[in-house]
Amino acid sequence: MIICPSCQHENLDGTVFCSDCGMQLTGIDPIVTQNISEEMAELTEDIKTAVLPKDLDAWASIHLVDSGQILPLADRAEFTLGRISEAQPIMPDIDLTPYQAYASGVSRLHAVIKHEREQVYVMDLGSSNGTYLNGKRLKPNTKQILSHGNMLALGKLKIQILLENS
Amino acid sequence: MSTNSDYYVTLGVSRNATQEEIKQAYYEAAQRLHPDKNVADGETEIFLDIQQAYETLANPKRRKNYDATLLPAEEPDLPVKYKVYYSRPNLVRMNEPQMLYVLLEIKPQQKSDEIPAPPLNVCLVLDRSTSMKDEKMDVVKNAAIKVMRNLRPQDIFSVVSFSDRAEVIIPAAYSFDKSKLEARIQMLQPSGGTEIYQGLQAAYDEVQRNASSERVNHIILLTDGHTYGDDQQCLNLAERASKQGIGISAMGIGKEWNDIFLDTLANRTGGSSRYIARAGDIQRFLVDKFDALARILADDVNLDFKEIPGVELAYAFRTQPETGPLPLEETVHLGPILQDTTLNVLFEYRIDPSLTKGDLIYLLRGSLKLSITALPTPIQPIQIEFSREVKEQADTTLPPPATIIQALGKLTLYRMQERAHIEVEQGQFELAAQHMKQLATSLLSQGERSLARTALMEAENIEHMQAFTEEGSKEIKYGTRALIMPQEKEEPL
Numbered sequence: 001m002i003i004c005p006s007c008q009h010e011n012l013d014g015t016v017f018c019s020d021c022g023m024q025l026t027g028i029d030p031i032v033t034q035n036i037s038e039e040m041a042e043l044t045e046d047i048k049t050a051v052l053p054k055d056l057d058a059w060a061s062i063h064l065v066d067s068g069q070i071l072p073l074a075d076r077a078e079f080t081l082g083r084i085s086e087a088q089p090i091m092p093d094i095d096l097t098p099y100q101a102y103a104s105g106v107s108r109l110h111a112v113i114k115h116e117r118e119q120v121y122v123m124d125l126g127s128s129n130g131t132y133l134n135g136k137r138l139k140p141n142t143k144q145i146l147s148h149g150n151m152l153a154l155g156k157l158k159i160q161i162l163l164e165n166s
Numbered sequence: 167m168s169t170n171s172d173y174y175v176t177l178g179v180s181r182n183a184t185q186e187e188i189k190q191a192y193y194e195a196a197q198r199l200h201p202d203k204n205v206a207d208g209e210t211e212i213f214l215d216i217q218q219a220y221e222t223l224a225n226p227k228r229r230k231n232y233d234a235t236l237l238p239a240e241e242p243d244l245p246v247k248y249k250v251y252y253s254r255p256n257l258v259r260m261n262e263p264q265m266l267y268v269l270l271e272i273k274p275q276q277k278s279d280e281i282p283a284p285p286l287n288v289c290l291v292l293d294r295s296t297s298m299k300d301e302k303m304d305v306v307k308n309a310a311i312k313v314m315r316n317l318r319p320q321d322i323f324s325v326v327s328f329s330d331r332a333e334v335i336i337p338a339a340y341s342f343d344k345s346k347l348e349a350r351i352q353m354l355q356p357s358g359g360t361e362i363y364q365g366l367q368a369a370y371d372e373v374q375r376n377a378s379s380e381r382v383n384h385i386i387l388l389t390d391g392h393t394y395g396d397d398q399q400c401l402n403l404a405e406r407a408s409k410q411g412i413g414i415s416a417m418g419i420g421k422e423w424n425d426i427f428l429d430t431l432a433n434r435t436g437g438s439s440r441y442i443a444r445a446g447d448i449q450r451f452l453v454d455k456f457d458a459l460a461r462i463l464a465d466d467v468n469l470d471f472k473e474i475p476g477v478e479l480a481y482a483f484r485t486q487p488e489t490g491p492l493p494l495e496e497t498v499h500l501g502p503i504l505q506d507t508t509l510n511v512l513f514e515y516r517i518d519p520s521l522t523k524g525d526l527i528y529l530l531r532g533s534l535k536l537s538i539t540a541l542p543t544p545i546q547p548i549q550i551e552f553s554r555e556v557k558e559q560a561d562t563t564l565p566p567p568a569t570i571i572q573a574l575g576k577l578t579l580y581r582m583q584e585r586a587h588i589e590v591e592q593g594q595f596e597l598a599a600q601h602m603k604q605l606a607t608s609l610l611s612q613g614e615r616s617l618a619r620t621a622l623m624e625a626e627n628i629e630h631m632q633a634f635t636e637e638g639s640k641e642i643k644y645g646t647r648a649l650i651m652p653q654e655k656e657e658p659l
Contacts, residue, residue, distance in 0.1 A: 011265075012265045012516070013258065013260065013264040014254055016265075016566055016570070017575060017578040018578075020604070022582055022608040026565065100610060100611070103607065
């Protein structure tokens with residue numbers, strides 16, 4: 001018997017994909033859910049030593065934790081985050097659609113990241129599922145200072161902020 | 167037939183064939199090649215060779231004497247080769263049932279260019295019921311005209327239209343004066359109901375008149391509606407067509423048609439069925455279909471096998487060239503092998519624990535029967551076996567072969583929607599909705615956003631209306647089925 005780690009469905013031995021939820025059961029390392037909130041401090045340490053992409057004038061980068069992608073923010077002082085949806089004229093500066101934004105509950109215009117007087121801020125733009133900074137929900141339309149290694153969650157999409165000058 | 171081949175090769179049977187099998191092979195050959203029946207030059211000579219072979223082999227005493235003169239069998243020079251992939255290197259001795267997946271890959275051999283492209287004998291069956299009016303009818307007409315223009319001089323083509331009765335628009339013939347025939351198609355006017363049997367019967371008559379083993383004999387049905395009350399007649403007709411080497415494929419337009427019925431119909435003959443969501447796609451699908459028919463190497467490949475106690479064949483699915491589940495009978499119609507594309511079929515086996523007492527388990531012992539469409543000579547059935555050793559421990563170090571993972575990963579999605587359908591039928595709406603949501607998640611993680619959205623909408627519909635929508639259910643069924651198809655075409659061999 002193989003018990004699916006994702007939905008606990010009991011599959012017969014030799015099953016390759018869970019017959020209930022479709023998760024791959026054999027031939028890959030089992031995926032273990034990790035609780036990251038406790039280890040924030042360590043994680044931040046790790047990131048500090050990590051090599052940032054040397055983009056010329058990037059003042060910050062956003063690290064999409066689930067996909068490992070790092071997007072540098074450069075050239076202007078303000079970036080809106082969201083997802084492009086068909087038949088809607090809303091165009092966020094950074095489209096998070098390729099990173100499962102829809103499934104994670106990211107609004108079309110979700111949040112903005114600003115660079116003002118040597119500080120980096122985040123502001124929720126009245127999103128449906130909220131923006132969380134280190135696990136705490138932000139008040140909509142209120143600026144909040146970001147520091148290096150801060151974890152943001154747009155709905156369920158986790159983003160880590162990496163600052164250039166730290 | 168070359169003079170140095172032996173009687174067994176001539177007759178297309180293996181050396182350990184029973185007398186019954188020899189008789190059967192002879193009768194089958196006689197059906198096609200007897201001087202009263204055959205159509206092409208040289209077939210009488212082939213038949214005489216076969217008769218000579220049969221006369222010797224049918225008599226056990228003469229067969230024994232003949233066998234004594236035979237040299238050991240050479241590796242037969244087959245037009246196809248097969249390869250078997252297993253999901254696990256071995257089975258495990260245990261007290262509970264276990265699963266094994268087997269991928270059968272049948273590859274045309276390199277020298278396929280020596281085999282000419284087969285001429286076609288195809289009938290188009292066009293639905294002209296009232297529901298086809300306006301755009302759909304026009305698109306269908308244009309598509310029919312387009313494929314007719316593409317025909318080669320050696321192809322036989324016919325068109326039948328039907329509503330509650332059928333008319334032969336173009337009788338089966340070589341199409342010389344195409345512009346005159348085009349005008350006849352242009353005159354089609356939609357009116358009346360949808361009685362598919364009427365159309366199929368007329369098409370069957372057209373194709374059968376010129377049916378021969380070296381042509382691709384095929385009926386292509388285009389419809390947008392349900393048929394009422396004549397389902398069983400249609401299926402019986404498909405059965406008859408299959409015995410005569412006539413294939414049936416179906417294309418359903420829009421959301422109204424009965425997909426389960428058309429799938430079953432096509433499956434009876436090894437044909438395929440497709441969902442055409444937008445009328446604008448009809449022409450492309452139809453041209454592709456004709457293109458595939460003209461590239462056929464072996465028309466209908468059959469897998470014959472006897473059930474093995476304790477081994478349950480739970481599922482069989484063709485992943486290439488055209489995807490679709492295969493009916494599980496003692497003879498499985500695997501469908502055609504194209505000259506440049508392998509035929510892939512995935513089998514799912516459930517193995518009873520009682521069998522694991524032994525050291526070796528056979529999952530399948532059978533034979534592949536096929537004939538090369540462009541060549542009239544019979545081919546020996548290809549013996550085929552699936553077997554695995556039984557060990558005490560599972561060898562977990564090796565992941566399943568990539569081909570299996572790939573095919574199975576996508577197939578899992580198709581089967582999730584299949585199961586949700588069963589759950590809806592059984593009234594387990596909550597479960598069905600939950601499974602459709604899981605399907606949506608899996609689709610999303612594979613980047614299939616629009617299908618995922620449809621799956622979510624269907625989940626909602628099941629929650630509120632306790633049913634799938636006609637459109638959404640087809641989109642998901644054929645959408646997940648299309649995912650299984652390899653994205654890139656193989657390089658021609």
